Amino acid sequence: MGVNFREEPFDVVVCGGGHAGVEAALAAARMGADTLLLTGNVDTIGQMSCNPAIGGVAKGHIVREIDALGGEMGITADVTGIQFRLLNATKGPAVQSPRAQCDKKAYQFRIKHTLELQNNLLVFQGTVSGLIFEGSTVVGCRTTLEVEFRAKSVIVTTGTFLRGLLHVGEAKSSGGRMGDYSSLTLSDSLMGVGIELRRLKTGTPPRVAGRSIDFGRMEEQRGDSEPVFFAFHDTRGDVELFHVERSGQRRLGWVPGVNQVSCWITHTSEVTERLVRDNLHRSAMYSGQIQGVGPRYCPSIEDKIVRFADKPRHMLFLEPEGRQTDEYYINGMSTSLPFDVQVAMVRSVPGLEGAQLIRPAYAVEYDFAPPTQLKPSLESKVIENLFFAGQINGTSGYEEAAGQGLVAGVNAVEKVRGRPAMILGRQESYIGVMIDDLVTKGTSEPYRMFTSRAEHRLLLNHGSAELRLRHHAEAHQLVDGKRLAGIKTKHGRVHHWQSWLESNTTSGGVWADVIRAVPNASLPDEFVAEAKEVRDEVLYRVRYKGYLERERQLADKLRNADRVRLPDEMDFRAVPGLKKETADKLACIRPTTLGQAQRVSGVTPADVAILMVHAARFSGGTRERGA
Template sequence: MIYNKIPFDVIVCGAGHAGCEAALAAARMGANTLLLTGNIDTIAQMSCNPAIGGQAKGQMVREIDALGGEMGINTDLTGIQFRLLNESKGLAVQSPRAQCDKKAYQFRLKHTLELQKNLQVFQATVTGLVYTGQKVTGVRTNLDIEFNAATVVVTTGTFLRGLMHIGQNKNEGGRLGDFSAKTLSASFLEAGIELQRLKTGTPPRLLGRSLDFSQMEEQKGDNSPALFAFHDTRDPENLFHVEQTGEQRLGWRPGSAQVSCWMTYTTAATAQLVRDNLHKSAMYSGEIEGVGPRYCPSIEDKFVRFADKPRHLLFLEPEGRTTNEYYVNGLSTSLPFEVQLEMVHSVPGLQNAVLLRPAYAVEYDFAPPTQLFPSLESRKVENLFFAGQINGTSGYEEAAAQGLIAGVNAVRKVRTQSPLVMQRHEGYIGVLIDDLVTKGTREPYRMFTSRAEHRLLFNHGSAELRLLHHAREHGLVSPTRLIRMEEKKRQVDYWVQAFEKLRAPVGQGSWGDAVRRSTTGNAPVPDYPVEFGSLSAEIRGEALYRVSYQGYFAREQRQIEKLSAVEKIKIPADMDFLSIRGLRKESALKLQEFKPYNLGQAGRISGVNPADISILMVYIEAVRAGRMSG
C-alpha cells in the first residue's frame, strides 16, 4: 500500500540525533518531510552517556545552533551540569560540555518534532529502499506500507544488522532493549553500496543509592555555565517553553539547580580481573569482527594498550534529575556479566554497587563514506543521502552535524539548487565531512581539535559569525534572528578595527596593543571605552578574542586565501582521470574511485601528491580553454 499519493520531498529513516536534525532542517526550509522511526518512544534516545559537547564537539554543537539546528537549545533547556573544558588554556580551545537529563532531552526533542510545521512523524521500520534505475524513489516498511519521496536521508545509527555482545552472549539489536534492522543492508548492497562492520560499546549503569560517594572526588558544575545555543540572537519564543499552539515543552532555566558528578579510579584488582578474563571478552575472543573506537576504548583495551598505567579514571555521572541511575564513564566493556560485577565491585566507592544494566558491545554495518559526495549524497544512488553512524562516525554531535547538512542538501536537491558544502576553514563541521568523504575511516571517527588545521578560528563564540553567510543563503534561521546575527557581526567587525585605531591612555599605544599586552600577561588592561562596555558580553568577548590573536588571525587568513585558489577549481563530474597523460597510475586510480569535487579535495586524497595536482590543474585549464575556443 502506498501511504501518500503525493510524494514527500524528503523522507528521513531513523530518529536518532542525525535523523532529528535532518528532519527539522528540511521541514524548517519548507519541504514536506516524513520522519520514520522503529519506535517513537525512543526518538533522540541518548543510548550512551547523556552528555553533549566536549573538546571540538562543543564547538560543533554551537555550529549546529548557528545553522538553525536544535541540539544546542535542547541541551541548554535539559542540562543538569555545565562545564567549560580547557578554561585555563585560552579561548581557542575552550569547549562547553553538559550532562543532560536523558529523558527530558529525549521528550523535549520528540515534542519539538511533533510541533514542527511541514513534518510528519510515523512509527515504522524501514525494511528496504525503492529504486527507479539508479535513483531512490521511496521506502518499504515492516507494515507493508510504502512511502514515496523525491529524496531519502538514511540515519540508521547502529541498527543495521546490529548485534550486541556480553561475553559469549549475543542478542540482535542496535541497543539494549531495541530491535535490529536486518533487511535494509541487503537493499543497499543491491544498489552497489559497499558495507563494512564497526563496533562500539557502553558501560554498565548503576543504582545511585548503592554507591559510596564519600570515597570519590566531587566534580561540580560551573557557577557561570557556558551554554550551547546563541541566546543573544534567538527569538524570544524559542527561549521559553510555551509555544504559539499553547503547548508547553519540557525544560528549565539553563544552568539552574546543577548536579554533581563524581570521580574514582580502577585498582590493581580491576586490572587483574580484566587480564584474567580477556579470553572471555567478545572483542578479544574473536566474536566481534568490527573495529572499535580508538579514542573511546573499552576497559580491556585500556589495560592491554596502556599496560604500564596502574589505574584509570572513572566518572560517575547521573542520568537525570528524576532517576537514581548512574553512568560509569570510562568502564565500557564486553566482558561477561559475572566478570563485570566483580570488576565494578573492585573500584573504590562501588564495592556494594547494584547494576541496573550491564555493559555491552554492539557491532553494526556502516557504509564507507568515501562513497558520498561532500553534500552527503550517495555517489552510487541519486537522491539518497547518508548521515550519522552509518557513515562511520561516533558521537551524538558528529551525527547531528551530518544530519543537519544532509537534511538541508536533500531539500536543495529537490529544488535543483547547489548544495551546502562547508569548507575546512569555516568550522569543525566542514572538517568532519571533508575528512569522511575524502579520507574515509576504518574505525569510528571522532572529532578532535587536532584534526582542524584552522582551529584557531573555531572558538565556540564565533560560530554564528563564521557561518552567517550559510544561514542567510540557505534560509536556516528566522528573518528576525538573521537581523540580530548581522548586527552582531557588524558590531564585532567595527570594534576589532576600532581597537587598532583608538588610542589607549598615555603610554599604552592603541587599545589593541593594550589588550595584547594583557593577553600575554605583561600588563593590565585599563578600562575600555564606555561605548564598548555597554555592548553584550557575547560581542565584547568575540571582539577581544580577535584583537588578542590579531597576528595569528592574519596569518591564518593568508593561508586560507592561498589555499582557496585550488578549492575554487571545480573538477567536471564526468572527468576520466585514467586518460590524463602524465598522471601516475596510482593517483589516476584513486581519483577515478573518489571523483573529487574540486582540486583542493583531490589534494587531500591519500596517495595523490602535489605533482599530480599540478598536472590535473594544467589539464583542467586546457579542457576549459578548448571548450571556450570551440
C-alpha cells in the same frame, strides 16, 4: 508490493530517529519541505544511547555550529542540562569546548515534542525494510508494515541499527541498542544497488544505582559557576526556549544553568586490572566474536588495560543520568565482558564496592557505508537523491551525527528544488572539516572529531560560529528573519569595536596594542558596557590578530584550490604523469575540486600540478559540478 501511504510523494523521507535523523528532519521541514520521519520506535526519538552528555573537545564546537545553522541540539542541551563545564578552560580560546551533562529523559522528551510540533513534518512509527529504486534513483522506502512511502529524496540515518548485534561476553542478541530492535533487511537493499557496507563496533558501560555508591570515597566534580551554553541566546528571544507561540504548548525544560548537579571521579584498582586480564578470553572483542573495528579514542576497559599496561590505574567518571532517576553512568568502563565479570569489576573500584548494576555493559556491532561513496553534500555517488548521515557514515558521537544530519537535510531539500548544495568549508567550520575528512579520506574506525583535525582551528573558536556561518544560514533560510537580523547586528557591533580598538588611543598607546601587550589591561568603559558575547569575540580577534591574519592567508590558499572544479568527465587513469596508485585512488573517490584532490591520502604536490593543467584543458573544467 506494499500499500502506498499516499499518492503524493514526500519531498524528504528521513529513515531513523536518532540525533542525525532529528536534525535532518527539522532542517528539511523548517525550509518548508514536506517531510516524513520514519523511526522504529517513536518513544526513543533523540535517545542518548550511551553517555547522557552533549559537547566536549571539538564536539562542543560542532553543537554551536548546529545552533548557528538553525539546528535543535544546542538549545535542547541548554534547557535540559544538569551540569555545564568548559573543557580546556586553562588553554587558548580556540580549543576551549563547552560540555553539558543532560537529563537523559528530559532531553529526549523535548526533542520528541519539538518534532511533533514542527510544521511540514510528520513523524511515523515504522521500521524501514528496504528502499525503492527506479534505475539509479531512490524513489521511496518500504516498511515491515508492508506500507510504502514515496519520496523525492531519502536520508538514511540508521545509527547502530543496521544489522546491529549486541555482545555481552559470549551472549549475543539482535539490536541496535539493548532493549531495542535491529534493521535486518535494509542492508541487503543497499548492497543490492552497489553500495558497499562494512562492520564497525562501539560499546557502552554498566549503569549502577546511585544509592549503592559510596560518594565519600570519590572526588566531587562540580559544574562551572558561570556556565557556557551551546545556543546563541543573545540573538533569539526567550519565547523560543520554553514554548511554541502558535500552539501555546509548553515544552519541557528549565532556565539553563540552574540547580547544577555534581559528577564524581574515581579510578580502577589493581584488582580491576587483574579481573580484566584474567578474563580477556571471555571478552567478545578479544575472543574474536566481534569483527568490526572499535573506536580508538573511546577505548573499552579491556583496550585500556592491554594498550596502556604501564598505567597503574584509569580514571572513571560517575555521571547522573537525570534529575528524576537514581541511575548513574560509569564513564570510562565500556566493556563486552560477561555479566559476572562486570559485577566483580565494578565492585573492585573505590566507592563502588557495594554497587548494584541496573544495566549491563555491552558492545554493539553494526554495518556502515564507507563515506568515500558520498559527495560533499552527503548524497550517494551511486544512487541519486539518496543521502546518508550519522553513524552509517562511520562516525561516533551524537554531535558528529547531528551535524551531518543537518547538512543532509538541507541538501536533500536543495536537491529536490534544483538549487546549489550547502557545502561547508574546512576553513569555516568543524562540520566542514568532518565531512571533508569522511568523503575524501574515508575511515576504517569510528571517526571522532578533535580540534587537531582542523588545520585552521584558530578561525573556528566556538563563540564565532554564528558569525562564521551566517551566509549559509541566510542563503538556505535556516533561521528566521528576526534572529538573522540579530546576528547581523552582532556582527556589526563586533566590527565596530574591533575597528575602534585598533584606531583609538589611551595613555599607553593604541587600545588594541595595549590589550595585546598587557593580559589584564583595563578596558574602555563604553566597551565594558557592551554585551558579553560581543566583547568576548572582539577581544579574541584583537588579542590574536597576527595569528588570525596568518591563518586566513593559509585558508585563502586552500579556498582557492577548492574553487578549481574538476569536471565530471575527467578520467583520472588517463591523465599523463599520474602514478597508477594515485590515479586509482582519485578514480575511486572522484574529488569534485582540486582542493579535495590534494587532501586525498598519497596525492603529492606534483600530482596536484598535473591535475590543474589537465583540468584546464576541459571545456567544463571550471563549471560547478553537482555536489
